[in-house]
Amino acid sequence: MDIEQLFLKRQSTREYSAKSVSDEDLKEICRLATLAPSAVNSQPYKLFAVNGERAKEFAKNVQVLGSNKWASACPAFIVIQKGNPAIVERLGQRILKTEFLPIDVGILSAYIVLAAENMGIQTCILGMRDEKGIAKFLGLDEKAQFPLVIAVGYAPEDYPVREKKRRPLDEIFKAVK
Numbered sequence: 745m746d747i748e749q750l751f752l753k754r755q756s757t758r759e760y761s762a763k764s765v766s767d768e769d770l771k772e773i774c775r776l777a778t779l780a781p782s783a784v785n786s787q788p789y790k791l792f793a794v795n796g797e798r799a800k801e802f803a804k805n806v807q808v809l810g811s812n813k814w815a816s817a818c819p820a821f822i823v824i825q826k827g828n829p830a831i832v833e834r835l836g837q838r839i840l841k842t843e844f845l846p847i848d849v850g851i852l853s854a855y856i857v858l859a860a861e862n863m864g865i866q867t868c869i870l871g872m873r874d875e876k877g878i879a880k881f882l883g884l885d886e887k888a889q890f891p892l893v894i895a896v897g898y899a900p901e902d903y904p905v906r907e908k909k910r911r912p913l914d915e916i917f918k919a920v921k
């Protein structure tokens with residue numbers, strides 16, 4: 745797909761049809777996303793695909809404080825687990841006082857949603873999540889961290905592609921002469 749069309753079509757989808765997502769497609773989305781850049785190429789994350797019946801059980805973990813009610817109908821989720829940054833990255837962080845890991849995770853999630861949309865699959869990045877609940881669900885240590893979850897599925901046929909509401913470019917962009 746033309747890149748602008750892809751960017752315009754990708755949107756946070758908060759309604760899903762009953763169509764299920766295949767395990768192969770979830771894995772392919774994750775494979776493509778691992779091509780994302782990361783600081784010193786440390787790739788400080790793991791990805792979990794939660795599909796089908798397990799996704800129904802999982803949904804409550806992204807419905808904290810009454811949020812994301814629509815997620816109950818979402819057929820699949822991709823969970824990003826925070827890993828350990830490489831030593832060089834940690835040193836860089838100490839010197840530069842910049843935490844690269846959330847940046848790496850953000851880039852990864854952008855790759856996930858764009859790769860999915862390019863495959864005709866819709867998504868929504870979810871920051872509202874219960875990390876302890878997710879750790880328990882995945883059978884991991886309760887200290888495990890999950891900075892983002894991505895809802896994955898197919899929008900209903902009549903789900904509109906919304907016009908993008910973005911700040912004017914002049915507010916954001918300046919050509920330096």
Ligand SMILES: Cc1cc2nc3c(=O)[nH]c(=O)nc-3n(C[C@H](O)[C@H](O)[C@H](O)COP(=O)(O)O)c2cc1C
Nearest residue numbers: 754755756757758811812868869870871872892908
């Ligand atoms: C880090 C992050 C966390 C987000 N968390 C949620 C969330 O918990 N629930 C939700 O419905 N949307 C969530 N969103 C989606 C944003 O609301 C959405 O990207 C933004 O409004 C722009 O709309 P668009 O994605 O349709 O272009 C999140 C997006 C990001 C990048």
